[in-house]
Every structure is written in structure tokens, then in C-alpha cells.
Amino acid sequence: MSAPDEQSRDNRRPLIGISAYREVAAWGVWRQDAAVLPYAYVEQVARAGGVPLLIPPVDSPDLAGVAAACVAPLHALLLAGGPDIDPQHYAAQRQLATVEVRPQRDAWELALLDAALDRDIxxxxxxxxxxxxxxxRGGTLHQHLPEEIGHESHRPAPAEFGPVEITLERDALPGSLLGGRISVPCYHHQAIHELGRGLAVTARALDGTVEAVELAGRAFVVGVQWHPEQDTDRRLFDALIAAARVGVTEEECV
Incomplete structure (x- = not known):
């Protein structure tokens, strides 16, 4: 490929869908249900060269069909952080530490993910x-990580991200981008327990907690337990946008 072609591809701005929250929010004189998302996600995607499109949870008798229609124009999907997932989705009893579940969001994001995997974006x-x-992918979660590891470093205090040292597999994502050992900002009290089908653990905290997974056979399907949108290191977002550009024509991008 010639240098001008490479530059043209680099200038393409793929459409990146970001799952948003449905929460009661206040602004001006209003307090009501709203579709919201921490703006750091939007900034990181935009700075990396993508066009961020917020996707709030919806209700529909044809959730799969609506999700497929929503994902159809996208070039990549970003599933944002948020509250605990209802344990019914992994056939577990809900423990006292599992709080503030959002059934509507769970169902919607699972449908979005299915549609994205079907399209192979x-x-x-x-x-x-x-x-x-x-x-x-059929995996399960630890519902309260401090009971498993004996400390709360992954979520040290309300609204406070904890720096966590992790080791990464250098020949897999995201270690091939970030290196073999880094410190990352974390805010979670749950974590992956039994691994889902086709997933490989590609990073762990020093206490053994799973901090990243990759889906085999896909160019870029990655889950990270930390919050890269809170970091100054944009390499993960740069890689997402680069992966979204592959095979995309000029007419399909903004």
C-alpha cells in the first residue's frame, strides 16, 4: 500500500458505539431519567480518531432485532463500565454484596454484544x-472480590480509582500494545471467575485477579477489568480505532 493510501486510511473516522447508562440525573432545574455516560469515554474515542455514538438501554419485544439494527452501521462497539450485572445471567444466587443491578441494561448490552460478535466488528x-x-460466553463472576483476595485495593474508596499493578501476556491483547507489566486505574469489587468459552486470560493483577481477556479467533475482541478511559495512556483506544478502520471504505466513515 502506498503512503498516500495509508494516510487516507488514518484520516478515516469510524463510528464507535458506546453503551450508555439510564439513570436518574439532575441538570439545571430538571431531575429525571436520562441517558448518561462519563465523558472520559467520549473524549478518548474522539481523540483516537473515532466518532463516539452513545447507545442508551432500550426496551423492546424484539430486543435482538433492535440491537442488530443499532449495531449495523457501527465499525466497533465499546461496552462501558457501570453497576453490577444480575447474577441470574450466570445462573448464580444474588449475594448481599451485589447491588444496584440494572436488568434493562444487562439485557440490552448482551443483545448489543451478540450483534457485534455476529458482525465480527x-x-x-x-x-x-x-x-x-x-x-x-458462559463464564461466571466473583460477586465480591475482597472476600476472595482479602483486600480492597481494586476499589479503595467510593469514587476513588485504585492503582493496581498487573502483568500482561506480551503475545496477546492488550499486552502486545502495553507491555508486560503496568499500573492501571481500577474501580471494581467483582471480577471474572470461571472463564467463558473461547476466552483467554491475558492479564492478571499481582493478587491473581483476572484483569484482561481476549476472544480467540477474532482480530479485536478484548475485555479489560480496569478503566483505561481514566488514564493518560491512549494506546488501547488507538488500537480499537485502528482495528475499526480495517476493511472500512471511505464512504462508510465520517
């Missing part, structure tokens, strides 16, 4: 998104 799952990827 890149997927990046962040924190809850990584857990959702594991559940969609």
Missing part, C-alpha cells in the same frame, strides 16, 4: 464490559 469491554463479555 471490534469490541472493547471496560470493567463491567469485560465481565459482560465473559458472561455472554
Amino acid at each position: 471490534p469490541v472493547l469491554g471496560i470493567c463491567r464490559g469485560a465481565q459482560l463479555l465473559n458472561i455472554a
Whole structure:
């Protein structure tokens, strides 16, 4: 490929769907249901060269069909962090530590993920998104990580990200991008337990907690337990956008 062709591809701005929250929010004189998302996700995708499109949860008797129609124009899907996933999705009893579940969001994001995998577009799952990827492949979660590892370093205090040292497989994603050992910002009290079909663990915290997984046979289907949108290192987002550009024509991008 010639240099001008490479430059043209680099300038393409693929459409990146980002799963959003449905929460009660306040702005101005209003307090009501809203579709919301921490703006760091939007900034990271835009800075990496993608066009961020927020996808709030919806209800429909044809959830799979609506999700497929929503995913159809996208070039990649980003599953954002958020509250605990209902344990019914991995055939477990809900423990007291599992709180603030969002059944509507669970069902919607699982449908979005199914549609994205059917289309074979890149997927990046962040924190809850990584857990959702594991559940969609038949895996399970630890419902309260401190009971397993004996400390709360992965979520040290409300609204406080904890720096966690992790080791990564250098010949797999995301270690091939980030190196063999880094510190990452974490905020989670749950984590992957039994691994889902086709997934490989590609990073762990020093305490053994699974911090990244990759789906075999796909160019870019990755889940990370930490919050890269809170970091100054944009390499993971750059790689997502680069993967989204592959095979995309100029007419399909903004």
C-alpha cells in the first residue's frame, strides 16, 4: 500500500458505539431519567480518531432485532463500565454484596454484544464490559472480590480509582500494545471467575485477579477489568480505532 493510501486510511473516522447508562440525573432545574455516560469515554474515542455514538438501554419485544439494527452501521462497539450485572445471567444466587443491578441494561448490552460478535466488528469491554463479555460466553463472576483476595485495593474508596499493578501476556491483547507489566486505574469489587468459552486470560493483577481477556479467533475482541478511559495512556483506544478502520471504505466513515 502506498503512503498516500495509508494516510487516507488514518484520516478515516469510524463510528464507535458506546453503551450508555439510564439513570436518574439532575441538570439545571430538571431531575429525571436520562441517558448518561462519563465523558472520559467520549473524549478518548474522539481523540483516537473515532466518532463516539452513545447507545442508551432500550426496551423492546424484539430486543435482538433492535440491537442488530443499532449495531449495523457501527465499525466497533465499546461496552462501558457501570453497576453490577444480575447474577441470574450466570445462573448464580444474588449475594448481599451485589447491588444496584440494572436488568434493562444487562439485557440490552448482551443483545448489543451478540450483534457485534455476529458482525465480527471490534469490541472493547471496560470493567463491567469485560465481565459482560465473559458472561455472554458462559463464564461466571466473583460477586465480591475482597472476600476472595482479602483486600480492597481494586476499589479503595467510593469514587476513588485504585492503582493496581498487573502483568500482561506480551503475545496477546492488550499486552502486545502495553507491555508486560503496568499500573492501571481500577474501580471494581467483582471480577471474572470461571472463564467463558473461547476466552483467554491475558492479564492478571499481582493478587491473581483476572484483569484482561481476549476472544480467540477474532482480530479485536478484548475485555479489560480496569478503566483505561481514566488514564493518560491512549494506546488501547488507538488500537480499537485502528482495528475499526480495517476493511472500512471511505464512504462508510465520517
